[in-house]
Amino acid sequence: MSCAKPLSWETLVDWWAADLDEAGTSSVEEHLLGCDVCSAVARRVAATAEALRSMVPPVVRPEQLAEMFRRGVRILENPIAPGQTCDFHFPKNADLAVHVLGGLALAPGASVEVTLRSLASGTVLGHVEDAPFDAQRGAVYLACQRDYAQLDHDLVAEVRVGKDRPAARYTILHHW
Amino acid sequence: MLSASDTVVPSRWYRLGSMMTEATDSALLAAIAAGGAGRREAERALCRRYAPRIRLYGLRHLRDEDRGRDLVQTVLLGVLEASREGRVREPEQLVRFVLGTCRNAVLRLRELEGRAQPATDEVLVAAAGGEAPRDPVNAAVLLRCLGSLGDRARRVLELSFHEELESEEVATRLALSRGNVRVIRHRALAALRACLDAPARGAA
Structure with a gap:
């Protein structure tokens, strides 16, 4: 050939x-x-x-989430408040989990940055500038897939709204 | 215990199938148009040859695997019918005939905005379900491989292939020239492919 x-x-x-x-x-x-x-x-x-x-991006847009739901993707929401540490067990009957990082004051058009760090080492696992968010709900949606079991299990998500504001921190301890 | 004829039949079938696989398009078309015992095998060979290529064309233009499969069936059905009736006027130009049929079928599928009627011909169904352009990619590996690219390369890939923006728009968003976007895009896609093909290294 x-x-x-x-x-x-x-x-x-x-x-x-x-x-x-x-x-x-x-x-x-x-x-x-x-x-x-x-x-x-x-x-x-x-x-x-x-x-x-x-691909499902790490930080997912509300309308993208709604579209996946419409297509029949089984999505489990896991609401977390700023400063909270959450033990999360990925359910067998879900295709996708979404950590709802809530408690944020988000005006439409706000500049939002999301940084994901390993809890153990502090290493940056991912960083999203101009991250999408749900202004009405005051939340950022962090997508979590079963395949991520092979990544660092415990992470800290830092959400910064506006450049000069302190970041809200959400700690998630994954159990697969 | 096998008789002499038992051993001969599979051997003859193998040789016929093998010959058909290697036959030129013109030879296959001639065998199909002639009918008789060789027609079915020639049709199978033609379908095996063209199905993955048509499927790739379909995915490129329809961006949907199911509709890509429908396209394979529709196009192969059209090509086989034309071949049986001897309507492919220049057999050495079969590729152009297939391309024309693909274009018309894509236009029709778009007009219908739905699925074509699935064909029931077993040859077509088997061919349509053949080799897929997609392969399952582990989400964690993809995330890690994307993370191994530079920020700019990753953004170009995300905007080009995830958000499906035209290169002009990607260029505007990232303050690059269109030429730059194209160079970054093909280099980054090659690097991403290499990383995805080496999951063990990516997982280290």
């Missing part, structure tokens, strides 16, 4: 991202429909991009 004129990774990424003109798109698609070698590489591009498209 070989290809005389293989398409480059760059071209395939541009194709997948719909960043080629009509002639370029046609040319790539004609090549892919006739070539197993380049189709295999394109499938790697597709699989990677699709993993990104379908």
